[in-house]
Amino acid sequence: MNIIVAGGDGFCGWPTALYLSKQGHDVAIVDNLVRRKIDKELGSNSLTPIASLEKRVDKWKELTGKKIKIYIGDLNHYDFLSEVFRQVNPGAFIHFAEQRSAPYSMIDREHAVYTQSNNVLGNLNVLYAIKEFAPDCHLIKLGTMGEYGNPNIDIEEGFIEIEHKGRKDRLPYPKQPGSFYHLSKVHDSNNIMFACKIWNIRATDLNQGIVYGLRTEETMIDPILNNRFDYDGVYGTALNRFLIQAAVGYDLTVYGKGGQTRAFLNIEDTVRCIEIAVNNPAKRGEFRVFNQFTEYFSVLNLAEKTKEVGEELGLKVNIQHIKNPRVELEEHYFHAVNTNLIDLGLKPHLLTSEILKEVLKVAIKNKNRAIIENILPKATWR
Numbered sequence: 001m002n003i004i005v006a007g008g009d010g011f012c013g014w015p016t017a018l019y020l021s022k023q024g025h026d027v028a029i030v031d032n033l034v035r036r037k038i039d040k041e042l043g044s045n046s047l048t049p050i051a052s053l054e055k056r057v058d059k060w061k062e063l064t065g066k067k068i069k070i071y072i073g074d075l076n077h078y079d080f081l082s083e084v085f086r087q088v089n090p091g092a093f094i095h096f097a098e099q100r101s102a103p104y105s106m107i108d109r110e111h112a113v114y115t116q117s118n119n120v121l122g123n124l125n126v127l128y129a130i131k132e133f134a135p136d137c138h139l140i141k142l143g144t145m146g147e148y149g150n151p152n153i154d155i156e157e158g159f160i161e162i163e164h165k166g167r168k169d170r171l172p173y174p175k176q177p178g179s180f181y182h183l184s185k186v187h188d189s190n191n192i193m194f195a196c197k198i199w200n201i202r203a204t205d206l207n208q209g210i211v212y213g214l215r216t217e218e219t220m221i222d223p224i225l226n227n228r229f230d231y232d233g234v235y236g237t238a239l240n241r242f243l244i245q246a247a248v249g250y251d252l253t254v255y256g257k258g259g260q261t262r263a264f265l266n267i268e269d270t271v272r273c274i275e276i277a278v279n280n281p282a283k284r285g286e287f288r289v290f291n292q293f294t295e296y297f298s299v300l301n302l303a304e305k306t307k308e309v310g311e312e313l314g315l316k317v318n319i320q321h322i323k324n325p326r327v328e329l330e331e332h333y334f335h336a337v338n339t340n341l342i343d344l345g346l347k348p349h350l351l352t353s354e355i356l357k358e359v360l361k362v363a364i365k366n367k368n369r370a371i372i373e374n375i376l377p378k379a380t381w382r
């Protein structure tokens, strides 16, 4: 199948592009490389050295004989996007290409406006391009578990049966997101659901949990294929951040009480979930929602696991509860359904101490690249 991986230079997109290429699909990456520019803006970096996108795809071709096309440009430039659709004629459009950091979206007005216009308008352009150039194309869109927030009831997959004043309906699950970034995903979901209804488009909205790990079978073949590994207070996410903090000898930064419970999955499973969505497309006109995670943990629990494996590797690891820069519940109910992907064949890679140790070892190997002053969070919600 001809597949566009938008955001294919990023943390989830790069391993996905390699995996789909290995499966025999004709993969085209679309990316405006803004994430590399944001590293410069923040004075930050990936803990692992990452090659340019051109070098990455050249190396992949050299090692496997498989060509991944690249289109450098912005989803918000509709002429560019239209030309990509004309040239590629995609059967699936995998959409990772958004500003994905909640703290980045909360820095100030400019960063909130950038996040929502980049994400919401970029996604709207993709919907129009599908309608105009490839009406049969399956949109596989990365959403987030954070769209739901922390309701005091079970989280369903996108929809909930409600009985009200004697009448019943299946309605979109209520959304209570916790940042302007997470809100952008809710706006995307609404736009996709509406476009499916009026234009008969097919779409799968993947409400993904926090992704941990960094390597997949494909990225490990050669150092030029390395994936990025974020650790700073803006782009680093909970478990990966703790592992890197343990490696560099920094106290693990649990925000507040640490009872914040979140859904997680291994990067290997991100890639598999996308494959499952590609192989089992939504029907024309269908807006489908899958909760894409395999397990959930509290933040404190993850810090404790990191401390345990760190100490097994001879590191001295300390957990510190720091003032929470976010406005969020630090203790709450959390139970979410994730059966759709499992029913379609996902075999989860669950979190084990072996997996934690493997990631920790990569962090230790690259620890001299860490810019220590970037570790503490700077953006606050207030």
Ligand code: NAD
Pocket: 006, 007, 008, 009, 010, 011, 012, 013, 030, 031, 032, 033, 034, 035, 036, 073, 074, 075, 076, 095, 096, 097, 098, 099, 100, 118, 122, 142, 143, 144, 145, 208, 209, 210, 211, 212, 237
């Ligand atoms: P990332 O920042 O590493 O990658 C995103 C890529 O998209 C970057 O290469 C960036 O240059 C590109 N991009 C951004 N805006 C673009 C635009 N307008 N036009 C073209 N390219 C653009 O992020 P990631 O961690 O790989 O996340 C990918 C997607 O998955 C995001 O939509 C994110 O919200 C979602 N997600 C990520 C996680 C996670 O833990 N990383 C969890 C849940 C959901």
Ligand code: USQ
Pocket: 100, 101, 102, 103, 143, 144, 145, 146, 147, 182, 208, 209, 210, 211, 235, 236, 237, 238, 239, 241, 253, 254, 255, 256, 258, 260, 262, 263, 299, 326, 328
């Ligand atoms: N946290 C800490 N210490 C840290 C970093 C984070 O206690 O050093 C806490 C946060 O306060 C929060 C939780 O850990 O309660 C998760 O924070 P995070 O930065 O790991 O994740 P989040 O901001 O939610 O965003 C990440 C990705 C985003 C994706 C989302 C999935 O950056 O793209 O959408 O995870 S989810 O959380 O399911 O919405």
